[in-house]
Amino acid sequence: MSKNKLKTEKPENKKPKGAAPNPDVLKKDKEPEVKVKELVKDERTHKVMGVFFLLLSVYCFIAFTSYLFTWEDDQDKVFRYSTQELLIGDVKVDNLLGRLGAYVSHNFFFNGVGVAAYLFCYFFFIIGVNFIVGRRVFRVWRNVKYILFGLLFVSMTLAFLAGGFDFPWGGALGNALNKWTSGFVGKTGTALLLLVAGFSWLIWKFNFDFKWPEKKVKPPKPAPVAPPVTPLAAAAAAVTPAAATPPPVKEADRKNGLREDSGVMVIPPAAEEDLDEFSPMELVEREEITVIPSHVPHVPPVVPPAPILNEPEEEEEEGEELMLELKELPEMEEGEDEDPGPLLYIEETPAEEVAPTPKKKNAPQEVAFEIKPTFQDEEEEVEEVAAVRPVVPADPYDPSLDLRDYQYPTLDLLENHNADKVIVQDTSELEKNKNQIIDTLKNYDISIQKISATVGPTVTLYEIVPAAGVRISRIKNLEDDIALSLSALGIRIIAPIPGKGTIGIEVPNVKKTIVSLKNMLASEKFQSSTMDLPIAIGKKIDNENFIADLAKMPHLLMAGATGQGKSVGINTLLVSLLYKKHPSQLKFVLVDPKKVELSLYKLIEKHFLAKLPGEDDAIITDTKKVIHTLNALCIEMDLRYDLLKEAGTRNIREYNNKFTQRRLNPLKGHRYLPFIVLVVDEFADLIMTAGKEVEMPIARLAQLARAVGIHLIIATQRPSVNIITGTIKANFPARVAFKVSSKIDSRTILDIGGAEQLIGQGDMLVSFNGELVRLQCAFVDTPEVENVAEFIGNQKGYPDAFLLPEYVDDKDSDGKELTLADRDPLFEEAAQVIVQTQQGSTSLLQRRMKLGYNRAGRLMDQLEAASIVGPNMGSKARDVLVKTDAELQEILNNLL
Known part of the structure; x- marks a missing residue:
């Protein structure tokens, strides 16, 4: 019974569960909680502390100065009276700051460090300034080191020099150090020790340069040599605006990352252990502030204007402060103030002004927001680049002497589609997108710590640092929701960004910027490039030029839907x-099933194109001729490997170096090997019409041709698995994906989705060296390509295009008997080669005469029928029956 009673009884004052609240009873007001951590981090607390330290500095300075004149009377009273009577009683002193000033000064001077006590005033001053300003105006811990050394050195030196005076010049500390040192090393040793210590500090601080005067010898004056100016350099100089010589960069500024000519300050991230690099506010908050380096080179005529500061009228009571930075930051001195409020740094030209953007009072959530730098690549003066050429002896072989008067195309043949070259940065658009992203994430209870923006030519990358505990997959799944909130097409989420602890959201810009190929070719990065086959593809999101080496790719696969920029991309490459290349160094094999895309390059046939012997058109459009050309390239590849084997080299670069140094004999079949680039504009059409006959030589070239300088650029608008097979994909590590229609096509090209989210018109993803980079392809129009082709075609070229080895299909030669009556046109030449070398080898004919294996074999059979060589002996070379040219001429006359 008692147990049941205990269970059923309820206290009278306990409120029944689920009962409605009594409206007549007022609730108690919730007492505000005082959070010590937030109070310590509050900016107002830092300013109050700064005012306190400044007041303490001024107070000590006045008290110490007054003590210098009143120390005799005040010292007697401090000794006579106790501390309690001195501070509470009615004792009169002469110090300007009263009894407290006399007491403090006496302890600092007499019981402390003497006159060196003034260093404490300096210490309190730098602490106060740093707290009030809220940034590292003075480096605290560096000054603490100087102050500690000064207290010891100054007090001991003054005690040593003024040992007989009553005034405490060195204080108790100085007297104690002086007494012990004098007893240990004597008076003279103490003087030498102080002299060495002071001199060592001066050397460490100012780094004096001690040099013994040397006898000057006047060197002979060299004769002035005018550097050669190439047409490319002259054109690039015309494109580049006239500018004065940029001011030199100071050595100290170079170490600190500060460039006088760029107007940009770069603060390298401080290491965790270097605590002396932080201000007192940063030590309290334990936060590291890093100004990301800007890549904006100096444009001499343009003076960076002062930043526009938009200071808020009211401070928000909740949330953190918002910082919006546009990365063209002006140069800042060490002591310059930084306002932690919402700042908008915009580099503007004198012709136009950017209106300040007011801060909303009811922002959804305030997080740190910054806009990362865009790489403003300037067209550099290229005279110096063009004038610097490797000094080689006159003896080595130079293949370019065959066309010694050849002139490189000039930049004035191209158009500058984007004259200002400045990426449009709409601050209101950035602010709006930032708020939309934060609102969308907040609706799903996802909080972030920081958001930054990098404005590119066509898209803006917003980098998000999620709060602790937020799963990346939650943000990745909100891709469609963010696209809906931003009302934008082509939202792409990178979660996470490789190499960074952030999540990227790529949002298309409302105002897109055209990337001009002319600006990229005029850039210093392209002009000074030492790559074998440099190709300017486009610009990254941060506006940095993406220039790659085709020889290291080593083959490039381009795919994308119709009209998304593949043909323009091929023209750009x-x-x-x-x-960049001389006709003797590079040859193109152009395959154009469309018959109209690559026809512009027909004018440069005798300079840069390669074709089959006997063909009239170097641009290959017929499928059957494509098969023959691909097989001829395979024969050329095998011949080149034979040459590399005989030369004892591993790649084309080593072989050409040996040949130019005249270490290889041309009489033995060796020759200079130019690079060969095969370009196929529509690969899907070839696969559909020829199938395996095209796929097999393409696979062979992709697998083996890299080392001998044959590289492939294949484009297709149908990226399906039956077109881009596994064999082809495995040998094309470098891939370019323009906009495609489905995620399956994107996975076929890149092995990852994302290409379906591109916005078209040259927007592409490049997979190279294990990285996936989003680029805006450089634009070159058809009239510009015509101008370049006409400029090259109007110059003197080779007698004919570069001839590939002849390929005869086995199907065409079946059923035909080889007779001396129908002997090959090259029969006499082949006979002379065999007799002169006394080697009956089919491979010798292939190398010397650049023939395919089938034709060389038929020639060898005809030579056997003419009794010039003996019968086939398996793997051994045939015997040469004719020993002299006279015997050979007699045999040839009899055959006529």
Whole structure:
């Protein structure tokens, strides 16, 4: 019974569960909680502390100065009276700051460090300034080191020099150090020790340069040599605005990352252990502030204006402060103030002004927001680049002497589609997108710590640092929701960004910027490039030029839907190679099933194109001729490997170096090997019409041709698995994906989705060296390509295009008997080669005469029928029956 009673009884004052609240009873007001951590981090607390330290500095300075004149009377009273009577009683002193000033001064001077006590005033001053300003104006811990050394050195030196005076020049500390040192090393040793210590500090601080005067010898004056100016350098100089010589960069500024000519301050991230690099506010908050380096080179005529500061009228009571930075930051001195409020740094030209953007009072959530730098690549003066050429002896072989008067195309043949070259940065658009992203994430209870923006030519990358405990997959799944809130097409989420602890959201810009190929070719990065086959592809999101080496790719696969920029991309690659390479160094094999895309390059046939012997058109459009050309390239590849084997080299670069140094004999079949680039504009059409006959030589070239300088650029608008097979994909590590229609096509090209989210018109993803980079392809129009082709075609070229080895299909030669009556046109030449070398080898004919294996075999059979060589002996070479040229001429006369 008692147990049941205990269970059923309820206290009278306990409120029944689920009962409605009594409206007549007022609730108690919730007492505000005082959070000590937030109070310590509050900016107002830092300013109050700064005012306190400044007041303490001024107070000590006045008290110490007054003590210098009143120390005799005040010292007697401090000794006579106790501390309690001195501070509470009615004792009169002469110090300007009263009894407290006399007491403090006496302890600092007499019981402390003497006159060196003034260093404490300096210490309190730098602490106060740092707290009030809220940033590292003075480096605290560096000054603490100087102050500690000064207290010891100054007090001991003054005690040593003024040992007989009553005034405490060195204080108790100085007297104690002086007494012990004098007893240990004597008076003279103490003087030498102080002299060495002071001199060592001066050397460490100012780093004096001690040099013994040397006898000057006047060197002979060299004769002035005018550097050669190439047409490319002259054109690049015309494109580049006239500018004065930039001011030199100071050595100290170079170490600190500060460039006088760029108007940009770069603060390297401080290491965790270097606590002396932080201000007192940063030590309290334990936060590291890093100004990301800007890549904006100096444009001499343009003076960076002062930043526009938008200071809020009211401080928000909740949330953190918002910082919006546009990365063209002006140069800042060490002591310059930084306002932690919402700042908008915009580099503007004198012609136009950017209106300040007011801060909303009811922002959804305030997080740190910054806009990362865009790489403003300036067209550099290229005279110096063009004038610097490797000094080689006159003896080595130079293949370019065959066309010694050849002139490289000039930049004035191209148009500057984006004259200002400045990426449009709409501050209101950035602010709006930032708020939309934060609101969308907040609706799903996802909080972030920081958001930054990098404005590119066509898209803006917003980098998000999620709060602790937020799963990346939650943000990745909100891709469609963020696209809906931003009302934008082509939202792409990178979660996470490789190499960074952030999540990227790529949002298309409302105002897109055209990337001009002319600006990229005029850049210093392209002009000074030492790559074998440099290709200017486009610009990254941060506006940095993406220039790669086709020889290291080593093959490039391009795919994308119709009209998304593949043909323009191919023209960009070809034109960039034409601007960098000599006709003797590079040859193109152009395959154009469309018959109209690559026809512009027909004018440069005798300079840069390669074709089959006997063909009239170097641009290959017929499928059957494509098969023959691909097989001829395979034969050329095998011949080149034979040459590399005989030369004892591993790649084309080593072989050409040996040949130019005249270490290889041309009489033995050796020759200079130019790079060969095969370009196929529509690969899907070839696969559909020829199938395996095309796929097999393409696979062979992709697998083996890299070392001998044959590289492939294949484009297709149908990226399906039956077109881009596994064999082809495995040998094309470098891939370019323009906009495709489905995620399956994107996975076929890149092995990852994302290409379906591109916005078209040259927007592409490049997979290279294990990285996936989003680029805006450089634009070159058809009239520009025509201008470049006409400029090259009007110059003197080779007698004919570069001839590939002849390929005869086995199907065409079946059923035909080889007789001396129908002997090959090259029969006499082949006979002379065999007799002169006394080697009956089919491979010798292939190398010397650049023939395919089938034709060389038929020639060898005809030579056997003419009794010039003996019968086939298996793997051994045939015997040469004719020993002299006279015997050979007699045999040839009898055959006529």
